[in-house]
Each structure stands twice: as C-alpha cells, then as structure tokens.
Amino acid sequence: MKAFGCTVPGKEAGWMEKAVPAIGPYDALVKPIVIAPCSSDVHNAFEIGSPAFLNNRVLGHEALAEVVEVGAEVKDFKPGDKIVVPAVTPDWRQPSIQDTYHQHIKNPNDSFRYAFSLDGVFAEFFLVPDADMNAAHLPDGMPYEKAVMACDMMTTGFHGAELAEIGFGESVAVIGIGPVGLMAVAGAVLRGAGRVMVVGTRQNCINIAREYGATDVISYKEGDIAKQIKAMTDRKGVDKVIIAGGNADTFAAAVTMVRPGGIVANINFYTGVPSLPIPLLAWGSGLSHKTLRGGLCPGGRRRMEKMLAMIQNGRVDPSRLITHTFRGLAEVEPAFQMMVKKPGDLIKPIVYIQ
C-alpha cells in the first residue's frame, strides 16, 4: 500500500510502499477518512535525529477512519463502521495501567504508538490496536472536521486544563496559541476559569483565542512575559499556567508568573536542551507549593467518547482551528509540507482522504 513517512529518518519524508498491516484478534484494520498533519509529525521526521524506530516508519496520528476488517475478538466494531482514533492507543493489558497513567507503560510516553512503535495513519490502511478499547464510534451526523480535532488537539489542550486543576473564577495564563494552546484556552474556560490571558502574536490565532474565551493577550515582543503577567495581576501572579509552546526560558517564566500554591501545567514537547530550569527564588527556594507537571494527552476509547460528547452537546467547536483543507491521499504531502513551512495564516490543516 501507499504510505507517507520517514524515507530518510531525520532528513527526508516522502512516499513509500508498505505491506498492509496484519491484525491480531483484538485489532482492527482501517482506512483513513480524514487525517490531520501535526507539528509532531514534522518533529518526528526532522528533529529527533534518526533513531531505529523511524526507519521506513509511516507518519501521522490524527485520523477518522472506516473499519475494513476486525479481529475475531473485537466485539463493538465491524467493517464499514466509522471511527475516531486517538493519538494515544495504550496497551490496556499491561499491569502498570492499574496504578498509573495509561500514557506511560514502561517508559515515558510509550502509549503514543503511531509513528513510534506502530506505523502511522498517513497510509491507505492502518491498524488500530485493541479496537474495543481504543476506538470510538463517530457519532451520527457529527461533521468530520469537528471529530478529527478530538484525536489529539482537543484531548491535549483540554488535558492542559485538567493538569492545571482550574477552579471556578481562577486566573489562567496560556502560553502559546497554536492549535493545542487554543484548545487549552477553550478547555480552561470549560473548567471554570475567570480571566484567561494568552501569550501569542499571530493575529489569526489571537482571534480564535478570543472566540474561545481569552480575555487578555500578551506578546513576547513587548517584554518579559512573567513581568507582564505580574503587572496585570497586582503582583500576585496567576493562579494557573498552561504551557503550550516555547522553550526553556518560557518554562522558567511560567514558574515565575504563577502564584505560590499555583500549578504550571505543561503540554509542550521540549527538545534541544538537556534540562529545563526552575528559577529558585520564584520557586520559593523549593518551598513555594508551586506544582510543576506535564503530561501526554489521555487516549483510549472512553477519552475519545468524552471529547466527542462535548462536541456533540455544543460545548466547543474545535473545527475553528482548521485553516486549510486538502483532498485525496496524495495531498498528504503538501499538507505535511505546509506544517513544515508554517505559513502565517496556518493554524491546522486537514486532508479528506475519502
């Protein structure tokens, strides 16, 4: 089958021929209906070197799909069913899921299987491991462009709001307003945030941030963001920070801008530095009760069903993120290249495969 992936790991992404995946008794073979390229795809292709797992690896992890074939033990899905596939598809038969996050089985983030330990969704067909546990039915009548945003953008951005444990009326800063940060804005509002200050500069993103509930916009270009936030909060700092972009300095600024007892919730993937700095004075010399945490998005079937329930009941319209639409499997390539180049008007592209 035709697939798009890492032809020269670390250097080149392109088309390849691969065998149709063989499924086990709990798996489903599916074909994509709509896919969405993600900056993680670019990241995997070009920024993490050339680890062995990338050799000839198919990229892509956001997809709606149609079931083609199911294993003998699959109960809830049959050929022809339309499904929403989460970016994170854990192996639920590992004892570690009984006492910790399903995102991490043996090593951090190893439940993110597509493009790492499993071929991704940029292909004529792909595999959904343990379909009953990892796939969700596409609700009748739900527009594709809304549902496909649940796979990663929404579950990730909303997880930022969850990790931040936002209470009614709390002030929240969201750093970075790419598609994930925008979903974090919507998620923060849907956890009860009062004031939501965003850090970003692109006007199209700012517009969507305001639609989703941002009340204040701050720019790096106007000086130290922690100082700006402190000045806007009567020197107290914000109750919570969600980091959805940036680098080591951004992380340090987040620790500085949050109040004692607050939480910095990270959903950004960092690379290029050996460590992130916690500024000591701002962290109360270790004793400020500022909690720092970050986490890969939740996956699995029930998570998708809950994200879809929010869309279906009108709580959020994540399709507002989509700025560019492509059609046909061949268009995966220009869509991916768009993520590489990131033109100013891009927030999120999708590709209708069928």
Add this chain to the structure above:
Amino acid sequence: MKAFGCTVPGKEAGWMEKAVPAIGPYDALVKPIVIAPCSSDVHNAFEIGSPAFLNNRVLGHEALAEVVEVGAEVKDFKPGDKIVVPAVTPDWRQPSIQDTYHQHIKNPNDSFRYAFSLDGVFAEFFLVPDADMNAAHLPDGMPYEKAVMACDMMTTGFHGAELAEIGFGESVAVIGIGPVGLMAVAGAVLRGAGRVMVVGTRQNCINIAREYGATDVISYKEGDIAKQIKAMTDRKGVDKVIIAGGNADTFAAAVTMVRPGGIVANINFYTGVPSLPIPLLAWGSGLSHKTLRGGLCPGGRRRMEKMLAMIQNGRVDPSRLITHTFRGLAEVEPAFQMMVKKPGDLIKPIVYIQ
C-alpha cells in the same frame, strides 16, 4: 431603623423597628443597594417552627450594599464603597476553619449567620462581620442584577457542580430547575459536562435551563425520573447528579440514576422527614462507590471575588434568573410575598433599595 423579619416566628413576617447594629473593630455597617428574597427566607419564616433565634429576627441574606461605617481594624473598605455580601459569612478566626469546611464551625451550617445568629439584610442597615474577610468590592461597571446573584444563587448552584467533581464530557442530571438548579446547570457546563439532563416542568425555567446548556428535559409527570434517566443512558445511569430540589423520594431516585462510581451532589435543603433513604440495591448493598454528599454554599470574600470574576469575564450571566424587579425598601414585603406564593412566571425577584 425599619426592618422586615419574623414578627411572629413560624407564623408571621412583617415590618419591625430595630436598633442600627453596633459594629466591632473588624466589622462594617452597610446599607443595602439591591436585595433578593430567597425561598430560604420563606422557609425560615414559616417552615422551621419558632426557634428562639427567630424572635424579632430580620430576614434576608442576598445583598449588594454601600459601606456606611467601618471598624478601626478594617483595612480594605471605607464608607461609600459598594460591596457584594455573601450569604455565608464565616468567623475566620475559629481554629476549625484550619482543617475543615468554613461553612461549619461548631455545628452544621452555622456560618450561615444572616437570619440565624445575625440580623439579615432586609433593613435600612445591616452588619458585615469581619468585612476584610467577608465582603468583596463590586467591580466597576458590573450591573447590580448580575452581581447580586453571586451572593447565594450562583455560589450555591456552582457548588453543586464542584461537589459533583464533574470531568470533561461527563453526563450530568440536575434535579430541580428553580434559580439554584439553573445555576447548577450553568456551573456543570463550566466544569466541562457533556450532556446535561434537567428534571423540571415550568416552561420559563426550561427555557433558561436550555440557555445555560441543558440538553435534555425530563418531567416527573412522565413517570419515574430514575427510570427515564436510565433509559436515556443505555441503562448505565449518569456520571453525576446534582439535586437542587425535591424530597426524600427525589433523593432516592438520584442514588438510583447515578452509575457505580458516580457522585450525587446535594444542594437542596430538606425538611419534614426524619431521614433520607439510600435505596440499598441501587447502592450496591453498600459497595457501589456511589458517593453521596451535600454542602452549604461557600462564602467569604475570595469566593465572591471568584464568582464575580466569572461574571466579569463573561463566563455566565446570572441575571437571566431575574423575572421580577421591585424598587424601594417598602417593596421588600411584596417581593417576599411573591416568594411565598411562587406564581408560575417567577424565577427570582430583586428589590432595588437605593
């Protein structure tokens, strides 16, 4: 001064003359700007017998007010300031607030002082105990009719959503859609609820419930509400229930309609029965992990500030509850009588005193 309260406890509410309250060093003397009668006022006046504390007691516990005089130790308020006064004004200098809910100091609900251990707000003047800790500044430009709903309706309804620990996409049933139940609907949506099913029959309330995000409406008149909810959720039951009205049977129905592992959050004040029944089979013979809890609304300054932050940032417009408006202190009486009679078009009345 002129005041409206319990002239014959348990039997008659009316006007009385009382001395202007004497304030202590941390207190403020204030005069009401807007007040709102509450069904609790009716309840206090006529339904709880005639306990000693009701003798000549002024009623009322929802008010915006203007500061007239402050004690020597009050730092953050001065005469002329406009403030929002919460229904619950705890004594923050009690050690028990260090390890449990501020709503209960020595006995359940004893931080609800107005009309119980302190004269209420239906008067020319009233006292705010420990003003720095219990009063919030009215934000510049905030309409009175929005702010006054924060004192009790909003903090109570939103507390229902807090007690229910709603997660993204969960299904929630709200039983009772009077003003508190309507705020519970808004609060549930602002904690991330997906589907929100309400139980109620009055069309005006149903309309507002839908505005606030209710997705389904159920009526007692069409049969057992637990059965209806079960039928609508594929026999699973809802994730969470908020009870904002009803009787002992309603409580039992709530336990039945919630799924194992779910929560029943009560914000309804029950009277007239010695106990509430937990239906044993529905409660898994004691082992179903269905949590049952209920709680008086949080009060104090920071709670009000957070509710006001939500209004100010456009998260909710609680003034949609207000159906009737009166003007002048003398109109407290007809407004109160309206709460007694509860005409079909009533949700919530307010009285502009100034």
Add this chain to the structure above:
Amino acid sequence: MKAFGCTVPGKEAGWMEKAVPAIGPYDALVKPIVIAPCSSDVHNAFEIGSPAFLNNRVLGHEALAEVVEVGAEVKDFKPGDKIVVPAVTPDWRQPSIQDTYHQHIKNPNDSFRYAFSLDGVFAEFFLVPDADMNAAHLPDGMPYEKAVMACDMMTTGFHGAELAEIGFGESVAVIGIGPVGLMAVAGAVLRGAGRVMVVGTRQNCINIAREYGATDVISYKEGDIAKQIKAMTDRKGVDKVIIAGGNADTFAAAVTMVRPGGIVANINFYTGVPSLPIPLLAWGSGLSHKTLRGGLCPGGRRRMEKMLAMIQNGRVDPSRLITHTFRGLAEVEPAFQMMVKKPGDLIKPIVYIQ
C-alpha cells in the same frame, strides 16, 4: 473434580463434582494451596435467596494457588508458580475501566466474579481470568498465612481507610471488629490516624484491635454509640468513620457521629432492608458536607502486589487474624461450617489444601 459449593442454593452447601475449568488464551488454571472461608461465602450460600447464578456454583474467593496450566497469551506466569489471587478479578478489557472503578463494569460489584459469575476457589482446581492482570506472584519466603489475608481481608479493610481519606492525626471510628474491621484499624493507622476508636465487644477481637493500633473501645451494650463517640470528642464528632459491620441503625449512627466535613466510609455488605437511612438533622438537612460512600475492595494484580509489599516490608502482619487452621481439601467443609456457626473464639480460619 471435587468442589464445595451451593448444592441447593439458599439452603444447602456441600460437595459436588464439576468439570475442571477450561481456560482461554489469557487465563490460568490453578490449584489451591491455602484457602480462607469468608462470611461472604455463608452469605452467598444462605442469605441472598436462590438466584440462578448460584445453581451448582462453587464457593470461595480467598486463595493462594499453584499454577497448573496457562493460556497461550499469558506472559508472566508458568506452571509451578505460586500466586496470590484477589477476590476481585475484573475484566480489564472493558472500556468502563478507563473512566471509573474497576470493581463495577456494568453493574455494581460485578468484578467480584468468584461464586457469582465464575466458580470459586473451594475446589481441586479453579480458573484465574486474565492471569497477567489479576494474579500476583507469591513473594519468596512469605508465609502463606500472611499472604492469603491479602486476597480480601486486607484489601477490603485497607480500602475503608482509603475511602475515608484519613489525614495525619485525624480521629477515626471503626465500627465492627471482625477480620475486615480489624484490617480497617491497621489501615487507618497506616494512613496516619491519631486516635482510633473501635466499636466491638468480643475480647479476642478487642485484643487484636489494640495490637493494630486502636486506642479506645466502645460497646453497643453501653448505649447509643453515636452519643458515646460525641461524648468522647468534646461533642465535635470524629473526623472519619469506617463501617465494617452492623445494620441500618449502625449506618445512621455513623452519619451522626462524624463531624461536618467528615467522611463515612462503608465496607459492610448490607442485606435485609430496602434502604439505609441518613438522619436528616445530623446530615445538616442535606448541607453538612458529610460525605457518605462505600466500595467493594480493589482487586487485580497491582493491588495484590501492593498489599504484599506492605506485608513484605513489615508494615502489617495480617496473619494475626487467623484463629483456626485446617488441613486438606476435605476440611473446607468444617472450616465453612465454622464460619456459619461463628464460635466466640473465631476471627478467621484458613485451610491448607496442599
């Protein structure tokens, strides 16, 4: 094979011949090393009527066992391995375990499979469903009589302490000091309880309760237990209550004796009444923030491993519960009959099968 179970459901327990269970690819066939009868076995045999599932059903759910055969997909266990089998063995491949308690899949308590939907352990052989997820290796050198108490007694009693969310120095009442209540005492101490008051009358149980850390003993025979507890806590009530025995009146007393904001954690299985009463005044008319919850013990492999870790590291010696020891499969019958008769010196019997 020979097995002991419900020969006449609701009326008679005795020996029966059954086929050796057939295992699936994830299951293990095992033979018991040590079993322990439980009052739930008596309860199942005689007190819940004669539901269809009891026809010819083998009883028993507490066992150490030796693996005889494993399915093709079992990875971590092989014939000859000695294992600890939890009373609760969920089907981990049900989506509901992704968002709620594993004890309840479709209906309350349905992960308690032995003697309900699966033949129990009082037999020459029994089946462990999904062995990799539900069985734990017996740690080298751990005495059988300690390990076998982890299956139900310890995980249940300790769950009471978990549900009660005990904080350092809190006061806790434990009602009922049979084997589960005794484990609740030990669990409460190991969650940081200060004062631990127990309600019980049998001297042997009282002695063990004191060994496990009980500081005060109260008897039903000396009057209303809620009043006694209130009197001992300066009228405040205890911070937390764990119910490990009793009836509807006991439940009501528990609600009365806990302070506002406290928790009543139930691990008792109730029968014989349609509902449990929540005394309304003690519950603050619905608003006291007294949380009421109850839950079936956690099961599965990791839970067992954690209980075993506590035994192995010397945190608790649950074998102190064992008062009677039997040897040989045939002795299951007298051991079971002892649970039926409950002589005064009985706390917990075990039977060495091998």
Add this chain to the structure above:
Amino acid sequence: MKAFGCTVPGKEAGWMEKAVPAIGPYDALVKPIVIAPCSSDVHNAFEIGSPAFLNNRVLGHEALAEVVEVGAEVKDFKPGDKIVVPAVTPDWRQPSIQDTYHQHIKNPNDSFRYAFSLDGVFAEFFLVPDADMNAAHLPDGMPYEKAVMACDMMTTGFHGAELAEIGFGESVAVIGIGPVGLMAVAGAVLRGAGRVMVVGTRQNCINIAREYGATDVISYKEGDIAKQIKAMTDRKGVDKVIIAGGNADTFAAAVTMVRPGGIVANINFYTGVPSLPIPLLAWGSGLSHKTLRGGLCPGGRRRMEKMLAMIQNGRVDPSRLITHTFRGLAEVEPAFQMMVKKPGDLIKPIVYIQ
C-alpha cells in the same frame, strides 16, 4: 531581655538585649520552656547574606513555651498555660488563606515569621501572633522532648509524605536523613508506604531511619543514586521521592529516579544556585506526568494539635531524633554552635530553658 540572634547579619550570631515584645489583642507573650536550634537558624545567620530583616533579629523557631500574658481577645489560653508553638504562624486574617496555602500570604514562605518578620524564640520572652489560631496546648503528661519536635521537624517531614501523596504499598525514596528526612521516613510509613529506600551515609542516622521503617539504604559514595534506585526497582523507578537534603544535582537525580506518573516532593531549602534543573529526557520531554512540587511545612494550631495527636496515640516517637541536650538560656549559644559545626554524632539538639 536577653536574646540570641544576628548581631552582624551574615557574619556573626550572638547575644543581644531587646525589649520584651509588646502584644496586640490577639497575641500572647510567652517564655520558652524548651527550644531546639535548627539548621535553618544557621542558614539564616550566615548563608543568606545580610538582608535588612536580619538586623538585630532574634533567631529560633522551635519552642515549647509558657504563657506569660495574653491580649484581651485571646480566648483559649491564659497565663501559666504550656503551649506548643509551630514554626509557621500565619496571619489567618488575610483573604488569601481562603483560597490557597496558609504558608504563603503575599510572597513565598512569608508565614514563616520567626526570625524573618518577627523576633524568634531564642530569648527570655517571645510573642505568639494570634494565639488562639497559632498555639496548641501541650497535652497533659506529654514529654517535652517529644512535643518540641512537632514544631518543625515533624510537621516538615510529614509534609513531605503528604506532598508525595503516598498510596498503600508504594515505594518511596527519601533523600537525606538528617532530622527532617528521618521524620519524612516515619511520615511515609504512616501514609502506607511499602518499601522505603533512604539515601544517607551517617550510621547514627541510618540506625534511626531503620527504626522509623526504612528498608534499604543507599549511599552517594557508591555511585549515582538515581542509577542505584533504578537498579533496585527493576528499572521502573520508585513511585515517589521525598527530598530532604542535597543540591541541584540531587534534585535532578530525584526527577530521574521516579517513575512516570510519580511525584517528587521537596522539603529541602535550596540556596547558592539560580535554578534547579529538570533533566529533560527523564521528564519525558515535558510529558511524563512526573509531578514536581515542594512546600513549606504547614503551621497553625490545628496542625500542631494533629501532630500532637499522633505522638499521644503512640504513632511515632520523634524524640528519637534528639542526640544532645542542654540546659539554661545561656546554653542556646553552644547548642547553636553545635548546629554550625555539625559533629558526626549530631542529629538534633534541644535546650531546656526552664
């Protein structure tokens, strides 16, 4: 009065004459019965430079004391009462305590007032601010050397266990086994820890650690501590880490040794570096769900009462920390000097003043 404090901030500690503190209506004037020097005293005197607040500042923050005089509004204490004074004595009349940690009012750690914004306890007399809210009665018959350890050592060490949210049977590493680390070991066991691995080298500390429940001892001298912990946990890492000593490298090691989804709880005060490093790969590039937090010990009356309840009910004997005993106010100096020099046999000294 005679007092011991910062005679030349940053350089010299010694005796000084100060006025007896003037008390306000809610305060108590007390004289010390037993005090304990702390390494924080040394730290304040010599390691944080010479900030203005140190000029002529009396040191010391761990004391039992006798009440000499109380303000007019103090209700629960009278002259002659013996009290336990926490190191952290918040201003409970600040609105911020209504929605965040009482340890931090306006700035991190500012509720640690002794020796910062208030003269300390190394004096003939000292002040207890808001006595009803901050002092606890010394329980009848409790040995002084046990009670005085509650003020700081026990509440700090136990807070490490609280911040780590230890569950039954979890594995915990405690880094640093000075007096606070030793209390963290005891606290971890009393939250239900299974295996407790400590990092330390001094034999006397190791002995006490084992008494308090440590199961394994690791030394920096035998190589990278994170590697040792990983090797001992089958490469998985520990569930939780409590840091009670060390530097920036130790912090990084803690992040490395904890499993994904685990918690690093810091109770160590860091100085001398601008920031602490979070090793990126070990932190899952930001997404590992490893929570990092640290916090100043809880203070106030109820916290002390709860620590004392644990001592009184025999849950822990914190006097095992005390290795050196002095008598008389004049002996504060050699006791303090001992903390400066830290001889090998020192864990914790106390001084009986009366």
